[in-house]
Amino acid sequence: MSKVVVIRGAGDLASAVALRLKRSGFDVLMCEIEKPTSIRRTVCYSECIYQGEMEIEGVKAVRVDGIPQASDAFRSGMIAVMADPAASCLAGIDCLALVDAILAKRNTGTKRSMAPLTIALGPGFVAGKDVHAVIETKRGHYLGMVYYSGSALKNTGIPGDIMGFSAERVMHTPAAGVFRSDLSIGDFVHKGDVIATIGGQPVLAKITGVLRGLLRSGLEVPEGFKCADIDPRKDAAGYINTVSDKARAISGSVLECILEYVSLKRAKAAAASSGNAAVGRIASDQDCVDIYVDGSCNADASAIGYGVVIIRDNRVYEFSGEVTDPSYREFRNIAGEIEASMFAMRYCLDNGIGGVRLHFDYSGLRDWCTGAWKCRNVLTQGYKEFYDGIKDRLSVIWVKVEAHTGNRYNELADKLAKKCFSDHVGDSKQEQ
Numbered sequence: 001m002s003k004v005v006v007i008r009g010a011g012d013l014a015s016a017v018a019l020r021l022k023r024s025g026f027d028v029l030m031c032e033i034e035k036p037t038s039i040r041r042t043v044c045y046s047e048c049i050y051q052g053e054m055e056i057e058g059v060k061a062v063r064v065d066g067i068p069q070a071s072d073a074f075r076s077g078m079i080a081v082m083a084d085p086a087a088s089c090l091a092g093i094d095c096l097a098l099v100d101a102i103l104a105k106r107n108t109g110t111k112r113s114m115a116p117l118t119i120a121l122g123p124g125f126v127a128g129k130d131v132h133a134v135i136e137t138k139r140g141h142y143l144g145m146v147y148y149s150g151s152a153l154k155n156t157g158i159p160g161d162i163m164g165f166s167a168e169r170v171m172h173t174p175a176a177g178v179f180r181s182d183l184s185i186g187d188f189v190h191k192g193d194v195i196a197t198i199g200g201q202p203v204l205a206k207i208t209g210v211l212r213g214l215l216r217s218g219l220e221v222p223e224g225f226k227c228a229d230i231d232p233r234k235d236a237a238g239y240i241n242t243v244s245d246k247a248r249a250i251s252g253s254v255l256e257c258i259l260e261y262v263s264l265k266r267a268k269a270a271a272a273s274s275g276n277a278a279v280g281r282i283a284s285d286q287d288c289v290d291i292y293v294d295g296s297c298n299a300d301a302s303a304i305g306y307g308v309v310i311i312r313d314n315r316v317y318e319f320s321g322e323v324t325d326p327s328y329r330e331f332r333n334i335a336g337e338i339e340a341s342m343f344a345m346r347y348c349l350d351n352g353i354g355g356v357r358l359h360f361d362y363s364g365l366r367d368w369c370t371g372a373w374k375c376r377n378v379l380t381q382g383y384k385e386f387y388d389g390i391k392d393r394l395s396v397i398w399v400k401v402e403a404h405t406g407n408r409y410n411e412l413a414d415k416l417a418k419k420c421f422s423d424h425v426g427d428s429k430q431e432q
Contacts, residue, residue, distance in 0.1 A: 004095040010046035011038045014101030016247030017254045027074040031084040039213035042240050048081035067092045105155050117261045123152045135253045141406050144253040149311040163232045168206040171228040175199035181217045210236035288355035291344040294413035295336020298421040301329045306340035307416025309409045320416035331379050337362045338383045355395040361403035
């Protein structure tokens with residue numbers, strides 16, 4: 001299996017992804033435009049296009065002009081950067097994955113068919129249609145979330161808040177023309193200082209702080225183009241040469257996505273060699289769905305419900321029901337949790353689906369199946385027996401989520417689980 005990952009773009013987020021992947025044992029080839037316009041140039045491998053080489057946190061990248069030179073860079077333990085905005089190099093290299101890290105907020109030409117695994121950062125892409133997966137780039141609760149269906153949240157265009165400053169931190173060109181500046185990243189500026197000129201007009205600092213980002217002098221850019229970033233923190237100079245917290249989080253999610261794909265491919269190969277064709281199908285992205293499950297009950301457990309949210313073919317399907325067996329009342333919401341999990345697995349089997357990412361907030365759903373928890377009653381013993389009977393036909397990837405933390409599909413599953421007792425008062429959820 002190839003260990004080459006091609007990245008479109010070499011800005012700060014793309015560079016953080018490249019850094020993480022390189023440290024994790026992958027070979028990385030980055031494709032940039034002929035004249036990159038990154039502003040946080042101290043943490044951007046796009047500088048290779050101008051300088052020939054660039055080092056970030058001890059990991060070096062070099063500019064290459066073709067696949068043979070890229071292979072030489074890999075052998076030397078370096079990242080390769082090429083002026084190839086269309087990623088035409090894909091035609092001549094065996095790659096594992098393609099990551100679109102251009103951050104254009106729109107799709108500039110990346111297609112799912114371009115690589116075995118395609119991943120896009122931020123809005124402008126539909127997971128399962130344009131690419132296989134999308135990574136959330138908006139700061140907040142969902143930052144770094146991997147979407148296998150749907151899109152990332154819409155970009156607001158408002159920079160993250162630092163010490164109460166947001167939009168004021170970033171400067172844009174007041175006119176079109178050639179950008180000129182005698183300052184450098186790391187320089188301290190005061191509010192009102194002229195940090196650059198363009199088209200004869202000054203670019204003024206909106207706040208006092210350290211220049212964390214600055215467009216390369218001599219570039220011709222349009223009006224309204226992002227050209228500088230000021231960090232108001234007193235110790236900001238210590239941050240300019242290291243990857244940001246946001247970029248580090250996103251890079252970890254890309255690595256997670258690639259490692260999951262590699263794991264599925266290996267499982268498929270192992271299944272094929274053993275003659276188990278059913279399990280072997282799980283490496284197909286079209287054959288692996290995301291399902292969120294939850295269970296709940298009212299105060300006296302006279303009503304126990306389950307909710308299931310299935311994301312398949314870019315559509316969301318909702319299911320709910322009630323556990324009617326009175327002997328399960330003593331198990332309260334746990335009976336609903338288990339019924340939801342079994343419903344999800346049955347759905348996959350009934351619809352010829354070989355793999356499922358099962359998202360759950362109650363650990364027992366996984367731990368009873370894997371043997372981490374002992375099955376001490378008829379409910380859990382029956383659940384384990386059910387799982388053991390289908391695990392050779394269905395690959396389950398267990399994905400633990402935190403309950404009631406704003407995860408939209410988990411919250412929807414919880415709402416569906418409560419439908420059967422919507423007229424009751426005082427529902428409760430028992431945790432173990």
